[in-house]
Structures are given as C-alpha cells and as structure tokens.
Amino acid sequence: MTAASIRARLRAEMTDEIKAAARRHLATDGANLSLRAVARELGMASSAVYRYFASRDELLTALIIDAYDALGAAAEAAAEQGSWLAVCHAVRDWALANPHEWALIYGSPVPGYQAPSDTVGPAIRVILALGRVVQEAAAAGRVEIGRPVGGRLGAELAGVAERAAPGVPPQLVARCMAGWIHCCGAVSAELFGQLNNTIDERREFFEFQMRGAMSWIGIR
Amino acid sequence: MTAASIRARLRAEMTDEIKAAARRHLATDGANLSLRAVARELGMASSAVYRYFASRDELLTALIIDAYDALGAAAEAAAEQGSWLAVCHAVRDWALANPHEWALIYGSPVPGYQAPSDTVGPAIRVILALGRVVQEAAAAGRVEIGRPVGGRLGAELAGVAERAAPGVPPQLVARCMAGWIHCCGAVSAELFGQLNNTIDERREFFEFQMRGAMSWIGIR
DNA sequence: CGCCGTCAAGAGCAGTGCTCTCGGTATGGC
DNA sequence: GCCATACCGAGAGCACTGCTCTTGACGGCG
Numbered sequence: 210m211t212a213a214s215i216r217a218r219l220r221a222e223m224t225d226e227i228k229a230a231a232r233r234h235l236a237t238d239g240a241n242l243s244l245r246a247v248a249r250e251l252g253m254a255s256s257a258v259y260r261y262f263a264s265r266d267e268l269l270t271a272l273i274i275d276a277y278d279a280l281g282a283a284a285e286a287a288a289e290q291g292s293w294l295a296v297c298h299a300v301r302d303w304a305l306a307n308p309h310e311w312a313l314i315y316g317s318p319v320p321g322y323q324a325p326s327d328t329v330g331p332a333i334r335v336i337l338a339l340g341r342v343v344q345e346a347a348a349a350g351r352v353e354i355g356r357p358v359g360g361r362l363g364a365e366l367a368g369v370a371e372r373a374a375p376g377v378p379p380q381l382v383a384r385c386m387a388g389w390i391h392c393c394g395a396v397s398a399e400l401f402g403q404l405n406n407t408i409d410e411r412r413e414f415f416e417f418q419m420r421g422a423m424s425w426i427g428i429r
Numbered sequence: 430m431t432a433a434s435i436r437a438r439l440r441a442e443m444t445d446e447i448k449a450a451a452r453r454h455l456a457t458d459g460a461n462l463s464l465r466a467v468a469r470e471l472g473m474a475s476s477a478v479y480r481y482f483a484s485r486d487e488l489l490t491a492l493i494i495d496a497y498d499a500l501g502a503a504a505e506a507a508a509e510q511g512s513w514l515a516v517c518h519a520v521r522d523w524a525l526a527n528p529h530e531w532a533l534i535y536g537s538p539v540p541g542y543q544a545p546s547d548t549v550g551p552a553i554r555v556i557l558a559l560g561r562v563v564q565e566a567a568a569a570g571r572v573e574i575g576r577p578v579g580g581r582l583g584a585e586l587a588g589v590a591e592r593a594a595p596g597v598p599p600q601l602v603a604r605c606m607a608g609w610i611h612c613c614g615a616v617s618a619e620l621f622g623q624l625n626n627t628i629d630e631r632r633e634f635f636e637f638q639m640r641g642a643m644s645w646i647g648i649r
Numbered sequence: 650c651g652c653c654g655t656c657a658a659g660a661g662c663a664g665t666g667c668t669c670t671c672g673g674t675a676t677g678g679c
Numbered sequence: 680g681c682c683a684t685a686c687c688g689a690g691a692g693c694a695c696t697g698c699t700c701t702t703g704a705c706g707g708c709g
Contacts, residue, residue: 254689256667256668260688312538315621362637365630369627369628386628387611390614391611397613398613401536403535403610409585417603463697464698475658477657484697485697655707659701659703661699664697665697666694667693671689675685676684676685679680
C-alpha cells in the first residue's frame, strides 16, 4: 500500500462521510440541503467541504447517483424472481424507506440543475430490469403481444427497442415504458400526498394499479 | 363606493400584482422563489411584501391554489366534450404551458411545507372532471365495468365512491383514480426529463399511454 | 381637526453558497 | 534525509436570502 493510496483512501472515506451526513440532513430537512449544516455536523469549516465537492450541486449529483444505484440494485434483486409485480413492490418499498431520495430523483428537478451524463447509467437500471423480466416472460410465452404502433412514434419505438432490447416488439417496449411510468406516478402520488384523506390501503391500491398495468401490457 | 372598498380593491390589485411578478420569477428561476427579487421587480422594499403575504410559504400557497384552479378550469373545459382523452390532453397542454406551476403542485413537496386545507378544493377539480366524464360514458353504456375489488381496499373504495360519485361502482372509481395517476405520472415524466434521449414523439406517446389507460378502465 | 389604521421603507439578524487567503501537514522526488 | 509541492483545514469576507422591528408618512372617519 503506497502512501498515495493512503491519501486516496482517506479522501474517499471523507467523501463518504460527507455524503452520509448529507443524506441524514436530506432525510430531515428535505431537498434544500445546507452545505454549511453538513459541515457543522462533521465539525469542520464549510469551506473544507469544497475540497471534496466543487459545489452544492455536485454534492447533490453524487447523492442522486447513489440513489439511482440503490434503487436500481433493489429492483434488480427483485427482478431475480422474474416477476414484474415484485420489481414494482421493490421500487415502492425502497421509495417508502427513502422518500427524500425518491423525491430527489423523481420529483421536480431543482431549477438550474442540469443532470450530468454520469446519471443516465444508474438511472436506467430499473427500467432495464423491468425489461428483462418482460423479455423472459415473453420468451416463455407468457406475454400477449398487442397491436403494433404506427406512425412516427412506431418508428421511434422501433429504434428504442433495437438499442435497448433487440428482438422485442416495439409495442411491447412501449407498454413496458408506460407501465414503468405508471409505477413511478403511483409511487410519487403516494409519497407526495396525493392520496391523503382518500386511500389508506396504500399497498393494496398500488398492487391494484400495477396488476392493471400488467394486464394491459399483456403479461399473463 | 366607500373608502374601505377602495382600500380593499387597491389591496387586491397589489396582491394580484405580487402574484403575477412571483409567477414570472417562477417561470424563470423555478421553485426557489426569492421574495426579495419579486419585491425588487415591483420597485418596493422586501418588507412591504409582508403586508400582503405573511411569509414566502403563504405566497407559494397562493400560487399553488391559483395553479390548481387554472388546471382545474382547463380540465373542466375539456370535459365538456365528454372525452377522457381530451381532458388528459388538456392537462398535458396546460402543464407544458406552465411547467413550473405543474412542478409546484405535482412535483416534490417543499420540505416543511404543509398544504393548508384551502388547497384540497381546487386540487380535486381535475379528478372530479374526469369522474364526470366516465360517469356520463357509463350512463350511456360506453363503459365496461370490471371485476369488483375485494378486501379492505374494496371497502375503502366503496366509501370513496359513495362520497365522490354515488352510484358508480367502486372498481370503476378505482380505475379512474389509477388512470388519473398514470396521467400525472406521464406528464411529470415528460416534464421532468425522464423521456430525454428516448422519446421525442411526446404527444403521440402520451396519447398511446392514455389510450391504454382508457382501455384498461373499460371506456369504449 | 385630530385620530388611527394602513402602508412603505430602512436597518438589522441569522442563515446561505461560494471564494480567497493563509498556515500547517504530509507526499514524493532528489 | 531534505525540500518543493500538493493537499487540506480554518477563517474572513461577499452577496444573497427570509424575516422582524421600528420609524415615518399618507389618508379616510368620527
């Protein structure tokens, strides 16, 4: 172990500690994260944090990437079961356990913040996991393929299908994306208070919706 | 016209002017609205704004209520056509025209902000409009009623149906709510950048999704 | 006319993101 | 082993924020 690597390790540890403190603050204060408060909690000057993150936005970006990765990992683990519904529930469970991080990645984007390209990789893990589940189901003959989509949208979907899941009919890709969007919407609706004073049986209602999405997609 | 009413009118005009300026700032700077910047634009001291809104949150609440009302009005106007799809498109069109206000009401809630009860009235106008459309369609025999929902969710849905749309089967109410949630999710996904680099034919894809929701709900 | 409610303005407080500078420490090349 | 160098932490400082308090002025009403 060379000296340089010691330094690098210390730096990585400090970076992780800052992120952990930031996550804690995120859980209590919400999205308007105060860099100074994080520094205070760690007992260091606010300016020292800038040695590790060039700006508050960069810290947020790191948290966003971590959140995407954590959600993606949870979804991929659930996808092992080969069940669309299991993935949806895994997503919802993760969101309920980490509501502020869900808001960070699927809520309104912070103004002026432009997602760097580093985020797209972790961001698509969930939809890819869902896609694999459906692909397997389709290979096993458990999916009913719907009518093709025409027009320019159809052509565009064909391109998307070719890039993301070669061999899968574009209309199935489209329905998967729609199902995933419905899943996101259902989780956000529950988390952001749209169901307050209306639905208490949150989990059942979520499953009801996702079963509906499945039936429309054509998963048997 | 008594003096008191002159005062009241001036006050109302000033309030409207502040809200208009705030909306302008919202459109450019996003959700982190600066009360001082609004005051600067109006050429008055920041403290003067507090004569009209007790706090920044109160100003935001006023904007939220206005946004709900504007969206609700757009939805209700579209509902006159009796078409579920038209209402969805009206919602999306409004959101595209007022993206920051959409984010304000359907994005991540600002931390520490508790929606006052004044907001629930305007908030439910859209879903009520959708409900009326489906109710009319059902009365005309254009809706296929699905299987009933059992369990505690079924009982809860029965209560919701009784309060919001007496006579409508609970499972239809549930599917309407799910469709509305899917609509919100689709609009948010488009607005918040989830479709970037994937789908360019936004309108077609949105309609594809909403037609899917309709078919699952059972609207013919 | 005088009173009082309403309004706007300014100063001020605590907090924020971020920059710059300054000292101290440890790293890596000689 | 020595020293330049890179790195790191702390502090001061700037411009900004939300919000409060005080002060002064205007104008309708008794």
